[in-house]
Amino acid sequence: MRNQLLNKDIMNDFLTEMEYVGLTSRLKRLSDSLLYSTKELYKSEGLDIEPNWNLIFILLQENEAMTITEISETLQFSHPAVVKIINKMKKNGHVETRTDTEDKRKQILTLTEKAHKQLPLFEKYWTAGRQTVMDLLEDSPNFLEEFLKIEEKVNQSDYKERTLKNLNNDELSN
Template sequence: MTDFLNQIKYEGITSRLKRLSDVLLYSTKDLYRAEGLIIEPNWNLIFRLLQEKGEMTITEMSETLQFSHPAVVKIVNKMKAEGYITAAIDSKDKRKQVLSLTQKALQDIPKYEVYWNAGIRVIEEIFEDSPNILEELSKIELKVKELDYKQRVLLKIK
């Protein structure tokens, strides 16, 4: 059976990227569930940030990851509910919460790192025939950041 999205070339590119992302995401969720891990696929990003920085606000995380503020809030709230993140009021700005890893997180991270490191090796294997994929992806992200899709389309039709 032919792949329609592949057949329609650039018209299907965003759907192909989404499909690939979904396949990897759902497979990761399935792996974690099968292994009895109480985490979600994107939590490793927050764990890693807080391991490196010690503590951060939601805004700092959002800016660092270039994710929307609501997306980071959603991830962090789930992690808080599982007891991996603790929040304290910022001493300089009482409106802000400073987030950090709990003792539970610090204890569980080594167990999770086994899966994350294996996952990195798997991704490297999947992309081994595309050695420039990260550079190409960075170029595309930069172009979209310079002038987004909406702006580009409007320039084409006016």
């Protein structure tokens, strides 16, 4: 019962404080929640794909062949992240690689026959998923636009830079 009181008491104060302080962890919690839920969806439906693969499927479908670096730049993932995803997709037989004949450092990635065959099925799930995101955003008409603005700001000057600046300003005004 101590527990109950405590939580109720705190939650209001706390969440207000939290709005700013805990934005990061709330962003993470939401993205994690979507991620795990997507994994579960695919698993329960017996699809042997994983959450972010759709991005790569779409890219390779549109471009036929891309390298690790091209994908990592387009998705703005680190290249080791792409290597990991691609290795899984190769193991599942959805992607194959060959070394570029002109530049032997490059790995050319393409979708396999198996991938192409399964794409229509996958598309159904991705379409339904896109619909889900639209549903979630329904009452939040400015969300994407405003999210983009935040992304841009962070790209221009990151949290550390901004905070150090604020810190200095505060100290000067004391």
